[in-house]
Amino acid sequence: MKKTFGNIYILIIMLFLYLPIMALIVLSFNEAKSMAVFTGFSLKWYDELFNSDLMISAMFNTFTIAIVSALIATVVGTMAVIGMNAMKKKSQNALMGFNNIPLLNADIVTGISLMLFMLILQIPRGYGTILFSHTTFCIPYVILSVKPRVNKRTESLYEAALDLGATGRYAFRKIVFPELWPGIFSGFLLSFTMSVDDFIITYFTRGAGINTISTLIYSQVKVGIRPSLFALSTIIFVAALVVLVIINIRQSKTDKRNKMVFNL
Amino acid sequence: MGELIRLESIVKSYDGNIVLDGINLSVSENEFVTLLGPSGCGKTTTLRLIGGFEKPDEGRIFFDGKEINNVPANQRPVNTVFQNYALFPHMNVGENIAFGLRIKNKTDQYIKDKIEYVLKLVNLKGFETRSIHQLSGGQQQRIAMARAIVNEPRVLLLDEPLGALDLKLRQEMEYELVRLKKELGITFIYVTHDQEEALTMSDKVVVMNEGRIQQEGTPEQIYNEPENAFVADFIGDSNILPGKMIRDYLVMINGIEFPCIDGSEQGFKPRQKVDVVIRPEDIEIKPYGKGLFNGTIISKLFIGMHYEMLVESEDGKIEWLLQNYDQHEVGEKIGMYVKPENIQIMHKPRSEDEEALELDI
Numbered sequence: 182m183k184k185t186f187g188n189i190y191i192l193i194i195m196l197f198l199y200l201p202i203m204a205l206i207v208l209s210f211n212e213a214k215s216m217a218v219f220t221g222f223s224l225k226w227y228d229e230l231f232n233s234d235l236m237i238s239a240m241f242n243t244f245t246i247a248i249v250s251a252l253i254a255t256v257v258g259t260m261a262v263i264g265m266n267a268m269k270k271k272s273q274n275a276l277m278g279f280n281n282i283p284l285l286n287a288d289i290v291t292g293i294s295l296m297l298f299m300l301i302l303q304i305p306r307g308y309g310t311i312l313f314s315h316t317t318f319c320i321p322y323v324i325l326s327v328k329p330r331v332n333k334r335t336e337s338l339y340e341a342a343l344d345l346g347a348t349g350r351y352a353f354r355k356i357v358f359p360e361l362w363p364g365i366f367s368g369f370l371l372s373f374t375m376s377v378d379d380f381i382i383t384y385f386t387r388g389a390g391i392n393t394i395s396t397l398i399y400s401q402v403k404v405g406i407r408p409s410l411f412a413l414s415t416i417i418f419v420a421a422l423v424v425l426v427i428i429n430i431r432q433s434k435t436d437k438r439n440k441m442v443f444n445l
Numbered sequence: 446m447g448e449l450i451r452l453e454s455i456v457k458s459y460d461g462n463i464v465l466d467g468i469n470l471s472v473s474e475n476e477f478v479t480l481l482g483p484s485g486c487g488k489t490t491t492l493r494l495i496g497g498f499e500k501p502d503e504g505r506i507f508f509d510g511k512e513i514n515n516v517p518a519n520q521r522p523v524n525t526v527f528q529n530y531a532l533f534p535h536m537n538v539g540e541n542i543a544f545g546l547r548i549k550n551k552t553d554q555y556i557k558d559k560i561e562y563v564l565k566l567v568n569l570k571g572f573e574t575r576s577i578h579q580l581s582g583g584q585q586q587r588i589a590m591a592r593a594i595v596n597e598p599r600v601l602l603l604d605e606p607l608g609a610l611d612l613k614l615r616q617e618m619e620y621e622l623v624r625l626k627k628e629l630g631i632t633f634i635y636v637t638h639d640q641e642e643a644l645t646m647s648d649k650v651v652v653m654n655e656g657r658i659q660q661e662g663t664p665e666q667i668y669n670e671p672e673n674a675f676v677a678d679f680i681g682d683s684n685i686l687p688g689k690m691i692r693d694y695l696v697m698i699n700g701i702e703f704p705c706i707d708g709s710e711q712g713f714k715p716r717q718k719v720d721v722v723i724r725p726e727d728i729e730i731k732p733y734g735k736g737l738f739n740g741t742i743i744s745k746l747f748i749g750m751h752y753e754m755l756v757e758s759e760d761g762k763i764e765w766l767l768q769n770y771d772q773h774e775v776g777e778k779i780g781m782y783v784k785p786e787n788i789q790i791m792h793k794p795r796s797e798d799e800e801a802l803e804l805d806i
């Protein structure tokens with residue numbers, strides 16, 4: 182009895198969450214332009230999507246910015262974690278506090294302050310400023326996902342390598358880096374999705390004439406949405422899904438591994 | 446056997462807390478030295494100083510007569526078996542063992558032979574390609590040993606290597622370690638808080654407490670002639686009682702005079718207050734009135750080979766701990782006798798630190 186209720190409850194939640202997305206996906210394959218009736222299967226909106234320069238350049242911007250900013254954020258964030266490790270525990274905790282503020286801060290505040298910052302310094306806004314902003318807001322996520330992997334255990338592995346004659350550099354490359362790698366990789370994926378996902382910060386830091394997918398959709402809402410946007414949203418959804426699945430698989434793999442190491 | 450390692454007046458503190466307070470220690474070539482003491486007394490820190498992972502605030506460390514204070518860990522001819530083993534999780538057994546050899550640019554054939562040799566030495570033949578995660582705690586411990594000794598260090602540092610193993614495995618490994626040490630012919634510096642381990646394996650035991658060396662000597666010396674109450678209490682169960690010297694070779698405990706073998710030659714003057722240690726197995730049971738002193742058995746416990754009994758003195762002021770192979774009943778009145786050579790007399794602690802410490806005991 183209890184179980185059936187539980188299942189029904191879960192079903193309702195799933196419906197609320199995924200029915201709209203299912204509708205979007207289905208409508209992206211609709212032949213008609215209608216948002217209500219499905220008249221037949223067609224790929225014509227995908228065709229339109231890939232033939233529109235506006236859409237193509239928005240997609241290009243979105244994904245190149247996501248990849249480049251995620252890469253930079255990953256490198257900077259990882260180096261920050263390694264640097265922090267040499268500090269006293271107190272300073273580390275303080276820094277982690279500062280690191281968490283941007284995560285909790287409303288995007289609108291971050292966006293507006295970045296815009297003001299660029300206006301004051303008279304930096305012309307465009308591709309570069311979006312890239313810069315995305316890198317900034319991604320770094321805390323990387324730090325958050327790499328930091329837990331630098332712990333007592335990593336430290337003693339590092340010392341064990343030195344004990345066996347390794348130089349600091351060799352020990353880092355051969356022993357510490359592989360230990361950090363899962364954290365670095367999830368930090369990268371997290372940054373990538375955050376960047377693709379972002380609208381508000383991009384909106385405030387982009388210049389005129391440059392669009393990412395999200396800002397393009399927003400501008401088209403005013404003139405009426407074309408089903409090619411459904412096609413685009415479908416692609417983004419599927420991409421995000423794939424990334425998520427990869428993260429989860431990796432997570433469960435490393436969890437299992439850690440369990441085996443610690444349950445001696 | 447020459448001196449291999451010497452620590453000279455080592456002082457080490459963390460954030461103002463003094464962790465090692467004037468450690469002087471000499472380790473000979475081929476010796477099995479054990480640092481023994483309660484958790485937090487500075488054993489690991491001492492080992493890390495020798496390994497090169499910490500630098501002393503004061504004092505000097507010598508290896509083979511040369512000061513090595515500033516020699517980094519990766520250039521010291523010592524290898525460590527870490528407390529948590531610290532095996533590299535993303536490498537298999539063979540790669541773990543080969544790690545040090547690869548750094549020294551040994552040939553593949555040499556490495557292969559060497560891995561085979563050490564795996565045989567630690568009784569894990571054929572484990573080369575196993576993943577670390579597939580090993581039990583005891584096997585991980587052996588691989589950690591193998592990974593260290595494959596580099597042919599002059600000194601092997603072991604930090605509570607048996608701490609994570611269950612009792613039976615631990616006793617097995619004690620024999621293994623002694624055998625390994627003999628086969629390798631190298632120096633072992635071993636850290637443990639387990640007095641049984643220390644007494645079983647070592648040539649020399651160094652008892653530490655609160656960053657200071659309390660006593661060093663052979664296991665027999667440490668057990669039979671503890672120099673102070675801390676050592677006596679830490680090494681096995683003991684009767685540690687306040688006493689007073691009457692004259693040479695006579696000490697009074699709780700109003701009863703005991704012949705002993707210490708006197709002014711050992712620095713005990715008449716009427717001096719002292720601590721007296723009597724091991725529970727050294728108290729012999731006699732018929733009531735036929736011993737030096739009498740008491741009533743108030744509790745009895747069978748522990749494996751023998752009985753452990755608490756005996757209350759007739760005035761009710763003192764409880765004696767006894768170990769005996771014969772069974773006696775609770776409530777029985779008995780006489781007791783202690784041979785003079787089994788009475789160990791110690792100086793009362795003097796410094797404030799030690800006084801505070803005595804209260805703990």
Ligand SMILES: Nc1ncnc2c1ncn2[C@@H]1O[C@H](COP(=O)(O)OP(=O)(O)O)[C@@H](O)[C@H]1O
Nearest residue numbers: 459460464482483484485486487488489490491
């Ligand atoms: N890196 C460190 N930072 C601060 N305190 C430490 C550090 N390492 C050890 N200590 C302190 O030094 C004391 C001795 O530690 P340790 O040598 O590990 O003791 P043991 O190995 O005998 O248990 C402990 O009180 C411990 O808290």
Ligand SMILES: [Mg+2]
Nearest residue numbers: 485488489490
């Ligand atoms: Mg320790």
